[in-house]
Amino acid sequence: MADGFAGSVPLYLLIAGVVVVLLLARRFRLVGQIVSFALMVGGIGLAVMLIGERGRFDPAFARVAKFLHLDQDQAVVGKETRIPMASDGHFWVAVKFGQVERRMLVDSGATVTALSTETASAAGIEAANSPFPMIIQTANGSIRAQTATVPELRIGNIVARDLPIVTSPAFGDMDVVGMNFLSRLKSWRVEGRTLILTPNHPQSAS
Template sequence: MDFEPVLTSLMEIAQTVPRSGLLIGTIAALFLGWIGALMLRNKVAGGRLIRTLSTLALVGILLAVLVQVARFDPRLDAFTEIGMPEQRIEGGETVIPMSPDGHFWLKADVNGTPMRFLVDTGATLTAFSADAASAAGLEPRTGGLPVRISTANGTVTADLTTVESLRLGNIEARGIDAVIAPNLGRTNVLGMNFLSRLDGWRVENGELILNPGLPVTE
């Protein structure tokens, strides 16, 4: 068994916890466990119950962090659907509820291949990981020059490609530009070049609402 992916994911979890509100819960659960241990040592009633509650809380926090990390890591696909709200169509609009991690995630078919996207209004172009591009049959444009993209980790090189069909809810976009950027990581990003084709989009009550200006699918 190759333990490197597992170790990498555990390192990402360790880096995620300090930057989230879950850190407070972790500290509280550890403190509760310490109190329970003291009560058991001094034979105080209820110590075992407190220790059990502390353990259950820590397990719950670990699962919550794992689910959040899994959203960005296809190696943990078994966890990606946990807690993911379902997108739906209402009154001709596609509605995407905010996920518990504070992001908008959606499911779309790319050239007939289902995959998951992070909606990023700060991204100019839609971007695919190398694995996702391969699965959808996306290839760099013939004779095209690589483009440079600025990210939080610096400037990376990406190849331009064309998506024949990107379909979600009651919306289908054809012939949109995108980039294949292995250095961006394993997350696919739906950028403004897709959102700008819509008649409009808005966020209301924790939901992203897409009003199609694109061909409406049946």
């Protein structure tokens, strides 16, 4: 019981500190103005952070994040597509399936490219109606997934056609670029905080 109480002491100190600041803010106009400004800056910072994080999953937030320059875009440099590391330490790429665009996580530990059911549906990708679904091992256990084929997938100057993928409601809103895509490239590597993808036959970026 004592250990549990001791672990909560910093929270009580934080609450006490906030109460003291609020009392001072009410008593002194200058302090109140400083506190109001600090809260406004903190609120704006939190909103920017949330937009940047949510932009990786939601296209609407991604457009806002791009407008605010919260995340560096991938760029085609010569015959390579370069993707800067995101603030979370991962590499996220802008992927196009026809007119549908999604930001997907590049995961060299994933054997096959995986799409959420929402992304597959939006891109018009129909899963094979097989009585024997693929069983995928994840950090959260085994997942049953259906297989499908993407007619065309674009990342920068790279085009992959007839790419096998898996899809499942269990993926939530997560879309992942796996090794079956990376292995089709001429090469891929990480230099510092940049992922570099080199296709066998570079295409014009669109």
